[in-house]
Amino acid sequence: MDELNRLRRQIDAIDDQLHDLLMRRTELAVAVGAAKAAKQPVSGNSPAEGAKFIRPAREAKILRRLIARHRGKLPKAVVVRMWREMISALLQVEGPFAVAVYAPQGQPGYWDLARDHYGSRVKILTFSRVDRALSAVMDGSATVAVLPFPREDETDSWWRRLIGSPQLPHIIARLPFGDPGNQRNPDLQALVVGRTPTEPTDRDHSLLVLEAPEPISRSALRQALANVGLETSFIHGGRDRRGPDLNLVEVAGYVAAQDPRLTLVMNALGKDTLGRDARLHAIGAYAEPLTKAELADEPAGGVH
Numbered sequence: 636m637d638e639l640n641r642l643r644r645q646i647d648a649i650d651d652q653l654h655d656l657l658m659r660r661t662e663l664a665v666a667v668g669a670a671k672a673a674k675q676p677v678s679g680n681s682p683a684e685g686a687k688f689i690r691p692a693r694e695a696k697i698l699r700r701l702i703a704r705h706r707g708k709l710p711k712a713v714v715v716r717m718w719r720e721m722i723s724a725l726l727q728v729e730g731p732f733a734v735a736v737y738a739p740q741g742q743p744g745y746w747d748l749a750r751d752h753y754g755s756r757v758k759i760l761t762f763s764r765v766d767r768a769l770s771a772v773m774d775g776s777a778t779v780a781v782l783p784f785p786r787e788d789e790t791d792s793w794w795r796r797l798i799g800s801p802q803l804p805h806i807i808a809r810l811p812f813g814d815p816g817n818q819r820n821p822d823l824q825a826l827v828v829g830r831t832p833t834e835p836t837d838r839d840h841s842l843l844v845l846e847a848p849e850p851i852s853r854s855a856l857r858q859a860l861a862n863v864g865l866e867t868s869f870i871h872g873g874r875d876r877r878g879p880d881l882n883l884v885e886v887a888g889y890v891a892a893q894d895p896r897l898t899l900v901m902n903a904l905g906k907d908t909l910g911r912d913a914r915l916h917a918i919g920a921y922a923e924p925l926t927k928a929e930l931a932d933e934p935a936g937g938v939h
């Protein structure tokens with residue numbers, strides 16, 4: 636047998652092993668799905684029920700672990716893509732799932748992010764308005780929504796709708812998690828909103844909304860957060876024609892809705908001149924995406 640045939644025989648044997656393992660992993664995901672459904676009964680096939688199955692923190696931890704151990708010439712970005720396709724497919728084996736995406740005419744960027752993260756077969760509902768995409772999660776016609784990462788200069792910010800009740804959806808992920816690849820808009824960043832409970836990984840960022848009847852200086856807010864060990868990554872103003880001024884604050888680390896540090900910060904900010912309290916709401920957290928350094932590959936080599 637010549638060398639080429641001998642190598643191809645080895646590849647066939649490996650393909651069989653990979654395929655066997657893939658089928659075995661599918662059986663395990665089915666069992667995981669059944670365990671989740673036993674804890675939280677699932678009623679019907681609505682995409683809203685998908686919140687009982689998706690675990691963004693677990694997905695992030697799987698990918699970080701594999702990328703850290705990866706060796707050889709297969710690009711890490713490809714490993715991420717293969718695992719994203721598999722994990723998302725298995726999530727959809729476990730239960731119903733649909734993604735709402737902000738995708739106005741001529742702006743396919745968020746659609747690319749959604750497809751890259753949730754896989755080539757995921758059901759995508761497109762909306763030409765951000766608030767409609769968020770509403771799809773609110774009304775249960777989508778499991779998650781892929782929305783523009785907030786900007787300082789925006790008005791009518793979608794994140795304003797995440798405060799007011801613990802039943803509301805919250806931020807659960809940031810996209811892209813891996814390399815943007817050949818996306819049509821490689822600089823685009825998105826946040827994902829859904830109803831699945833957030834969980835910490837070892838590297839997270841959390842989003843807070845400050846609701847203050849009178850403006851509070853950004854430096855006072857940064858200091859009050861620093862005093863409880865929370866480092867601010869940004870503070871955005873949130874002017875709105877219809878509602879009160881709110882600030883969006885991102886901090887490093889994981890802050891749950893009931894985190895006691897929020898009360899400490901609110902107390903430290905004190906009352907305004909009319910005796911009114913400032914309120915700080917946690918509106919979700921995301922696992923930090925893989926960094927460029929983590930995704931860096933071994934120098935190219937081999938025969939060309």
Ligand SMILES: O=C(O)C(=O)C[C@]1(C(=O)O)C=C[C@@H](O)C=C1
Binds near residue numbers: 664668691725
């Ligand atoms: O670990 C779980 O909870 C799973 O459901 C399995 C799995 C996976 O395929 O690894 C699939 C979907 C979840 O979002 C996270 C991970």
